[in-house]
Amino acid sequence: MAGFRIHKFSKTRIATIDVCAIGLKKHHVASMIEIDVTDSRKRIKKYKNETGKISFNAWLIKAISLTIKDHEQVAAYLKGKQKLVIFNDINISMAVEKELNGQKVPVPLVIEKANERSLESITAQISEAKSENMAAGDMVLQRRSERMERMYSRLPGCIRRSFWKYLLKHSHFAYRKMGNVAVTSIGMVGNVNGWFIPVSVHPVCFGINGITKKPLEVDGNVVVREMLNLTVLLDHDVVDGAYMARFLNELSDNIRNGIGL
Secondary structure, X not given: OOXXXXXXXXXXXHXXXXXXXXXXXXXXXXXXXXEEOHHXXXXXXXXXXXXXXXXHHHHHHHXXXXXXXXXXXXXXXXXXXXXXXXXXXXXXXXXXXXXXXXXXXXXXXXXXXXXXXXXXXXXXXXXXXXXOOOOHHHEOOOOEOOHHHHOHHHOOHXXXXXXXXXXXXXHHHHHHHHOOEEEEEOOOOOOOOXXXXXXXXXOEEEEEEEEEXXXXXXXXXXXXXXXEEEEEXXXXXXXXXXXXXXXXXXXXXXXXXXXXX
């Protein structure tokens, strides 16, 4: 008989499985883009030396939120068949990796009003979330769970997924729990040369990949530049292709030019 062992994963994985099941049914269009961040990274380094401690990912979240504020429809929730719910603030949901009972698990975090926040405060919130002590029953959605949320993993799959369907049909509830934008980053834990396509229930989702060095033609000369691989999921039920293209063009320009630095 072949040897094997059984590994029990964290209860948070159950919520991830349910999100993927519902997210795969959304009509997301995936865009995989490369953005030159050489000058922006230099500005971040200068900002650190002259102003205060910030991280690249915190700045990227700020750049994303500022761009979405100018194109608010990309982060709108669909209401019925012909209406959109557009929230005034950009609340970004992301995950930070923590160790729980000897396992590394993603812990949900929502950065509220990211478009209004300083780079330092976003950096601090991410850092504090990574260092915060948390117990196994503390996470299903963005906040420490209440009694009903702690029971989540014990429910049958059909009931759990019904919860997510209910959440998405009630935009104000969804926004309060998980914001209107999702950001997921493997660049925080590794530098992968390529793209990954995330699955999300949010109207818009960003998959932040690693930064790689590539030769690029600049002003007639071939130079080595730092390129960010970024995947963007946009809900085609909410925005059409032309609107997507305008948003992606502005996002690329803002990241390339170091908006907010």
